[in-house]
Amino acid sequence: xxxxxxxxxxxxxxxxxxxxxxxxxxxxxxxxxxxxxxxxxxxxxxxxxxxxxxxxxxxxxxxxxxxxxxxxxxxxxxxxxxxxxxxxxxxxxxxxxxxxxxxxxxxxxxxxxxxxxxxxxxxxxxxxxxxxxxxxxxxxxxxxxxxxxxxxxxxxxxxxxxxxxxxxxxxxxxxxxxxxxxxxxxxxxxxxxxxxxxxxxxxxxxxxxxxxxxxxxxxxxxxxxxxxxxxxxxxxxxxxxxxxxxxxxxxxxxxxxxxxxxxxxxxxxxxxxxxxxxxxxxxxx
Amino acid sequence: xxxxxxxxxxxxxxxxxxxxxxxxxxxxxxxxxxxxxxxxxxxxxxxxxxxxxxxxxxxxxxxxxxxxxxxxxxxxxxxxxxxxxxxxxxxxxxxxxxxxxxxxxxxxxxxxxxxxxxxxxxxxxxxxxxxxxxxxxxxxxxxxxxxxxxxxxxxxx
Numbered sequence: 282x283x284x285x286x287x288x289x290x291x292x293x294x295x296x297x298x299x300x301x302x303x304x305x306x307x308x309x310x311x312x313x314x315x316x317x318x319x320x321x322x323x324x325x326x327x328x329x330x331x332x333x334x335x336x337x338x339x340x341x342x343x344x345x346x347x348x349x350x351x352x353x354x355x356x357x358x359x360x361x362x363x364x365x366x367x368x369x370x371x372x373x374x375x376x377x378x379x380x381x382x383x384x385x386x387x388x389x390x391x392x393x394x395x396x397x398x399x400x401x402x403x404x405x406x407x408x409x410x411x412x413x414x415x416x417x418x419x420x421x422x423x424x425x426x427x428x429x430x431x432x433x434x435x436x437x438x439x440x441x442x443x444x445x446x447x448x449x450x451x452x453x454x455x456x457x458x459x460x461x462x463x464x465x466x467x468x469x470x471x472x473x474x475x476x477x478x479x480x481x482x483x484x485x486x487x488x489x490x491x492x493x494x495x496x497x498x499x500x501x502x503x504x505x506x507x508x509x510x511x512x513x514x515x516x517x518x519x520x521x522x523x524x525x526x527x528x529x530x531x532x533x534x535x536x537x538x539x540x541x542x543x544x545x546x547x548x549x550x551x552x553x554x555x556x557x558x559x560x561x562x563x564x565x566x
Numbered sequence: 567x568x569x570x571x572x573x574x575x576x577x578x579x580x581x582x583x584x585x586x587x588x589x590x591x592x593x594x595x596x597x598x599x600x601x602x603x604x605x606x607x608x609x610x611x612x613x614x615x616x617x618x619x620x621x622x623x624x625x626x627x628x629x630x631x632x633x634x635x636x637x638x639x640x641x642x643x644x645x646x647x648x649x650x651x652x653x654x655x656x657x658x659x660x661x662x663x664x665x666x667x668x669x670x671x672x673x674x675x676x677x678x679x680x681x682x683x684x685x686x687x688x689x690x691x692x693x694x695x696x697x698x699x700x701x702x703x704x705x706x707x708x709x710x711x712x713x714x715x716x717x718x719x720x721x722x723x
Contacts, residue, residue, distance in 0.1 A: 307617075324682050325650035327622035364668055399619065402693070437690065437697045438619030476687060502693050541689050 284322035288331040295340060295447070299422050301333050302445050306387035311335050311447065313356055316383075317399055335536040341394065341449060344368060350452040353415075355394025357450075360385070361391060371455045372413055374482055378405045381464070384472045394448045397433070400440045400503070403474040405466070407434050410497035411506060412462070412480035415453045421446035437502040459484045461566045463559035467551060469542075475499040476543055477551040481559040488564065489518045495556060500537045500548045506530035510556065524560050528553040567658075568690025569675040569695045575704040576668040576709045582591055583637045583662060585710050586671075595706035599626075608632065614646070618694045623651035623683060638662060644677075648667070 292298045302309055308330040310319055312414050321327050333343060349477040351371045353362070361377035362368050382388055382396075382405055396406040397417065410417075410430035417428045419442055430451070433441050442448060456462075466478035478498045483490040493511040498504045510531040517523055537548035575582055583592045589610060593602040597617035605611055610629040615622065627646025634640040639662065645655035656677030663670040678684075679691055 321620040326682060327620060329622075401619070402690070437693050502697070538693055540693075541691070 282323045282325070284319070285325060287322070287329055288309075289334065290331065291334045291337060294322055295420060295449075296410045297336060298333055298335055298338070298447055299420070299445065301331075302447070303422060304313040305331050307444070312359065313341075313395040314391040314481075315324045316387050316395070316402075318395075322504065331455075334363065338482070346371070346455075347452075349455060350416075351455055352450055352452060353393055354450040355392060355397075357393045359383075359388035359391050359393070359396075362410050363388065372453050373456060374412060374464050374480060377462070377464040378409050378466075378480065381466045381468070381471075381475070381478075382404055397451070398440055398442055398448050400434050402437060402497040402504070403478075405464075405478065405480070405498065408478065408480040408504035409464070410451060411504055412482045412494040412496045413453050413548050414449040414494070417441075417442075417451055420438060420444045420449050425449075427452075431506065434503040435461040436458070456482075459486065461485045461490075461563040463562040465555040465559050465562075467555070468487045474541075477548055477555060479552075479555040479559055480504075481556070481563065483514070483563055485563065485566070487518075488520075490560075490563065491515050495531065495559070497535060497552055497555070499540075500535060500552060502538060505535055507535055507552070507556065514560070519560055519564055524557055525559065528557050531552055531556050567677050567679065567691055567695060569677070569692070569699060570673065571696075571699065572672040574665060574668055574670055574672055575598060575703070575707045575710065577707075579637055579662050579664050579669045581710055582669040582671065585706060586660070589710045591706070594709050595702055597701045597705070608634075616648070616677040616698070618697065619690075621651070621683070625654065627654075648681070648683060650682065652683030654679045654683075673699075 310318060310329040310332055312334045326494040342354045344357055344367050345352050351367060359379050359382045362375050365455040367488060369376050375427045393406060396404050400407060417433050419426050421443060428441050435441055462482045464480055467476045477500050481498045493514050495507040496504050497510055510527040513527050513530050532549050532553045535552050537545045539545045589602045589604050593599050596614060598617055600613045600615055602612040608631045612627055614625045616625060625646040625648045627644060629642055629644045632641045640660055641656045647653045654677055656675060658673060658675040661672045
């Protein structure tokens with residue numbers, strides 16, 4: 282299969298990208314890793330007139346410490362996240378999640394920012410970004426905006442990013458020794474789209490958890506936090522009783538959505554299974 | 567694929583009925599609708615650009631109305647072709663029920679989607695259809711009731 286003809290521009294600067302996006306509007310697509318975009322082009326599921334290649338833009342690259350945050354540029358690949366010592370130290374759940382993303386060849390090219398702005402409900406990064414309280418830094422012709430990850434994913438494949446804006450990268454608060462996490466994903470085969478997944482992060486003091494984020498993915502049209510379960514657990518010593526209550530709360534509050542192979546009821550069941558596993562894992566750490 | 571649901575619209579049954587039968591209103595409410603024209607009382611042709619995630623597919627389709635009971639219910643058969651992307655066809659039944667402060671629109675739809683869109687997009691086809699239905703009703707309610715900012719209740723389920 283082969284894409285329809287399109288023009289191609291390798292952008293040299295962010296202002297150039299923004300000007301091109303304004304000029305071409307919906308006829309243009311930004312290309313980062315291309316791991317979703319090029320497949321849909323080759324399948325002719327979309328036929329943009331122009332591809333703007335952003336892969337040369339240094340401002341979108343790199344993982345660095347900046348003040349109290351970890352900066353992860355939009356063009357950082359899944360493999361870089363998997364291997365970066367800074368991620369391991371300051372956002373370890375990302376390192377745990379990365380191997381679940383597709384396969385090595387895709388992880389070598391696919392990007393953090395590409396996955397976030399695409400907003401696939403089955404993807405790992407949107408849920409992880411909410412779990413670590415990331416802030417999206419986006420730029421448009423009007424300037425820069427910061428959007429908390431929890432407000433970024435608004436609907437199926439729909440984010441708070443305006444059509445003329447580009448995601449520069451994300452700021453992630455640094456994890457410290459108190460932080461515990463668990464990343465859980467169920468898939469039919471390794472690398473397949475998740476049937477259900479959970480990115481869980483909390484702070485642990487002896488056997489009590491606080492500041493919990495339990496963010497599920499592939500169960501609804503966007504990643505979704507189990508807010509009531511989080512509130513139940515926050516500040517409490519986690520025992521078997523509390524786990525049962527949290528599992529019940531998460532199952533009750535999350536409105537699951539069927540996909541082609543799994544019913545909504547099956548997904549609700551899995552929400553509880555994953556939360557139980559995550560809580561036990563965080564206690565054991 | 568099945569898509570069933572009901573949606574409350576803050577307008578009377580006759581107003582909603584007229585809206586659903588007015589191609590000018592439909593043209594503004596259907597997400598991505600580029601052209602729409604009534605060929606006969608029972609037949610409507612439309613061109614629609616579907617944009618869901620990475621997919622941009624232009625569908626040319628037709629809609630045939632049947633079992634029309636004025637201001638109450640009707641059935642629709644539809645089919646559309648999206649060129650290389652695939653095709654869709656199906657049937658839908660729509661019923662209007664008078665409710666306090668407005669109208670309840672109840673719909674049941676059965677559709678099949680084929681071609682590449684069916685193979686590749688199958689994973690999220692129900693979610694996509696639901697989003698299109700939600701977007702339609704939101705825009706439709708605004709068309710009928712331009713001063714009301716939000717639909718008040720309901721949602722496709």
